[in-house]
Amino acid sequence: MNVWDRPEPPARPVPLDRARIVAAAVALADEGGLEAVSLRKVAARLGAGPMRLYGYIATKQDLFDLMLDEVQAEILPEERPGDWREALRVLAHRTRQTALRHTWLADLLGGRPTLGPNGLAVTEARLAALDGLADVDTVLRAVETVSAYCTGAIRREIADLRAERATGRSERDWQRASGPHVTRMLETGRFPALARVVHDAAHVDADTSFTTGLDWVLDAVAARLARPPE
Structure with a gap:
């Protein structure tokens, strides 16, 4: 199942969602490049156990896909020129x-x-x-x-x-x-x-x-x- 179509698990004591996970991963990558990103490091930044993240993201490639999509929002202009x-x-x-x-x-x-x-x-x-x-x-x-x-x-x-x-x-x-x-x-x-x-x-x-x-x-x-x- 595509990562965007996969339902998120119910909330737990340490609140998580894909948006928070991706924001933490983007911050890590901005600091140290893609090599600085792992599910373990993202989990540590969020104060959660690494296994918690697998309920939201199955693979590291899924995480990279989500990170890429997140920053692509910055490419879109508010208004499209007519020309x-x-x-x-x-x-x-x-x-x-x-x-x-x-x-x-x-x-x-x-x-x-x-x-x-x-x-x-x-x-x-x-x-x-x-x-x-x-x-x-x-x-x-x-x-x-x-x-x-x-x-x-x-x-x-x-x-x-x-x-x-x-x-x-x-x-x-x-x-x-x-x-x-x-x-x-x-x-x-x-x-x-x-x-x-x-x-x-x-x-x-x-x-x-x-x-x-x-x-x-x-x-x-x-x-x-x-x-x-x-």
Whole structure:
């Protein structure tokens, strides 16, 4: 039985429900990542015995599904823009902002679709933005393309943040430390395209990088929507 369809057991002396369990699990993940989450640790935070939790959640994967659905509520805007491009842009930026608040979310993005109410609402919002503008297969491919860009860009950004926290070195610190090696490699002449990027490309922050890439993907979607039906 799906975790959202499973009835909750009756109340006991230490009051529990799925909402409290999931909130405790999200707090643990925010503090230490998904590796910090276990049914035992969640139970300890709530002051309950670990076996109590199995009446509400059968497996750790069920818990992760519930956690993912919980934070996906933060992705949904209060009002949906009427323009399809702006609607997808808002959802993309809100997905990134949610992942930056809950960095563990990057580990769960792009996996199997979640069937909770918030996950379904996010999927509905993405599909509804393009509904009626093309055939259903084109709409689905377009949404998948935008989602794939967002997932990849967010995972890369979160990986950089984790590396910075783990080493205590910022990206600029890392570049300075790696500079002598990179210089020696570029001087071999084996990497001319990379050398042009290193010497000539503008450095942009993460916000600009994400926004620029997203705009290019949306340009591609717009071009595909403008094509006559085959």
